Amino acid sequence: MPEPDEPTVPKSGGDRAGNLRFPMERPDAPFDPPPEYARLRAEEPVADATLADGRKVLLISRYDDVKSTLRDPRVSSDLRKPGCPVPGGGPPLPEGAPHPCFRTDPPEHTIYKKLLLPDFTVRKVNGMKPRIREIVRGVLDDMAGAGGPVDLNAAVAVPVPSLVICELLGVPYADHEFFQERTAVPLNRSSTPVEVKAAMTDLWDYLARLLAVKRADPGDDILSKLAASQAEERDAVASAIAVLNGGHETTVNMISLGTAVLLERPGVLAELRADPGLWPGAVDELLRYLSIGDLSVARAALDTMEIGGRTVHAGEGMFLLVGAANRDADAFPDPDEFDVRRPRHRHIAFGHGMHQCIGQHLARAELEIVFAELFGRFPGLRLAVPASELSFKKDSHVYGLRSLPVEW
Amino acid sequence: MRVVADRNACSGAGQCVLAAPDLFDQDDAEGLVVLLRSPDAAEAETVREAVSLCPSGTLHLQE
Numbered sequence: 323m324p325e326p327d328e329p330t331v332p333k334s335g336g337d338r339a340g341n342l343r344f345p346m347e348r349p350d351a352p353f354d355p356p357p358e359y360a361r362l363r364a365e366e367p368v369a370d371a372t373l374a375d376g377r378k379v380l381l382i383s384r385y386d387d388v389k390s391t392l393r394d395p396r397v398s399s400d401l402r403k404p405g406c407p408v409p410g411g412g413p414p415l416p417e418g419a420p421h422p423c424f425r426t427d428p429p430e431h432t433i434y435k436k437l438l439l440p441d442f443t444v445r446k447v448n449g450m451k452p453r454i455r456e457i458v459r460g461v462l463d464d465m466a467g468a469g470g471p472v473d474l475n476a477a478v479a480v481p482v483p484s485l486v487i488c489e490l491l492g493v494p495y496a497d498h499e500f501f502q503e504r505t506a507v508p509l510n511r512s513s514t515p516v517e518v519k520a521a522m523t524d525l526w527d528y529l530a531r532l533l534a535v536k537r538a539d540p541g542d543d544i545l546s547k548l549a550a551s552q553a554e555e556r557d558a559v560a561s562a563i564a565v566l567n568g569g570h571e572t573t574v575n576m577i578s579l580g581t582a583v584l585l586e587r588p589g590v591l592a593e594l595r596a597d598p599g600l601w602p603g604a605v606d607e608l609l610r611y612l613s614i615g616d617l618s619v620a621r622a623a624l625d626t627m628e629i630g631g632r633t634v635h636a637g638e639g640m641f642l643l644v645g646a647a648n649r650d651a652d653a654f655p656d657p658d659e660f661d662v663r664r665p666r667h668r669h670i671a672f673g674h675g676m677h678q679c680i681g682q683h684l685a686r687a688e689l690e691i692v693f694a695e696l697f698g699r700f701p702g703l704r705l706a707v708p709a710s711e712l713s714f715k716k717d718s719h720v721y722g723l724r725s726l727p728v729e730w
Numbered sequence: 731m732r733v734v735a736d737r738n739a740c741s742g743a744g745q746c747v748l749a750a751p752d753l754f755d756q757d758d759a760e761g762l763v764v765l766l767r768s769p770d771a772a773e774a775e776t777v778r779e780a781v782s783l784c785p786s787g788t789l790h791l792q793e
Binding site for chain 1: 741742743744745747748749751755756757758759760761762779783785786787
């Protein structure tokens with residue numbers, strides 16, 4: 323049944339005159355990228371496409387081209403640069419809108435990266451794992467107490483990353499419920515635009531107040547660091563919101579989509595139960611296979627350069643299709659197979675180059691712990707509706723499930 | 731075999747630490763790469779993997 327809010331894009335993704343529309347429609351096979359991506363990789367690795375508002379962008383689809391472009395200092399992720407499309411290909415940000423410090427070029431980017439990076443290193447995240455496990459077990463206790471069937475999205479996928487981000491940002495325990503409630507609103511399909519705007523305004527005001535508190539009385543957390551940095555207040559709040567956005571919706575969607583993929587594969591689940599050492603590989607394979615940030619990697623050329631044999635000019639905008647690159651047979655043998663024993667870290671689901679996701683190790687840790695604890699605690703976990711009735715976020719720039727009804 | 735790390739290029743992605751935690755770490759002050767020790771001959775494959783995964787061209791191999 324079609325969703326009322328489904329975008330009206332042509333079924334093929336464009337006409338034959340090379341007039342590709344972007345984003346393209348997802349296929350009926352809900353865990354695969356648009357079928358057109360295979361043709362782009364083979365025939366048009368740097369393709370022209372048109373956004374809904376008529377602006378032109380380039381689509382880069384081969385693994386090697388995507389990686390080398392993301393490492394090239396002549397491309398910018400700064401949304402204020404001429405030609406830079408916004409993630410998802412929606413309308414441009416209004417002039418003077420708050421701009422997250424992450425979407426900048428060096429040397430500005432380097433300042434913020436060095437400020438926040440020490441909180442996201444492999445070692446730091448390893449130190450957070452016991453606390454993440456505690457959070458996950460608490461959430462699963464609540465789920466067990468509620469009894470099935472439950473929506474795994476609302477019961478597990480939304481609260482876990484929200485609570486982890488509370489820890490990172492330095493949101494006091496007493497405010498966790500407020501923070502969780504507000505962060506859940508944009509992810510709830512029954513929320514109205516007015517409710518979403520009100521929740522985001524609440525969060526903005528709350529973080530601005532907390533930033534002032536941290537300025538006077540700093541702790542060992544990200545808000546305190548932003549408060550002590552050179553960032554103007556609204557940029558500091560925008561950056562805190564970016565940490566929230568970067569670490570929340572993405573992890574939420576990976577938890578529920580990943581659970582759905584694994585529930586379809588009882589053989590893989592049996593292997594994972596027999597050898598929990600396979601979980602890290604399974605998480606990286608889910609990241610590659612699903613590539614939920616496929617529409618998010620937007621850049622602009624700052625200079626004339628060559629990409630995949632084509633000349634690209636300053637001011638041209640582009641999307642680096644990590645979902646296409648992660649299914650490139652030149653980089654991944656049998657790319658459409660789900661194989662938890664692949665070499666782990668070659669995929670670029672977290673992007674590549676200096677803007678590669680700062681939270682990638684945290685995301686891996688959250689996913690490993692959530693999946694291992696979930697399938698360990700509920701060995702009989704199963705869908706509570708036929709798989710054909712699952713509803714996917716086809717119109718969102720971060721792909722995901724609208725809900726995941728499960729029982730056990 | 732010698733591995734060289736250019737900290738000015740490092741973006742702190744930590745891919746090397748994932749690939750070879752015995753050889754690489756990230757410092758507490760900036761989160762940038764630290765070489766813990768020189769790799770021995772038996773670790774050549776692991777080091778090559780770490781160098782190829784580095785997203786910023788920080789690591790170089792001298793064989």
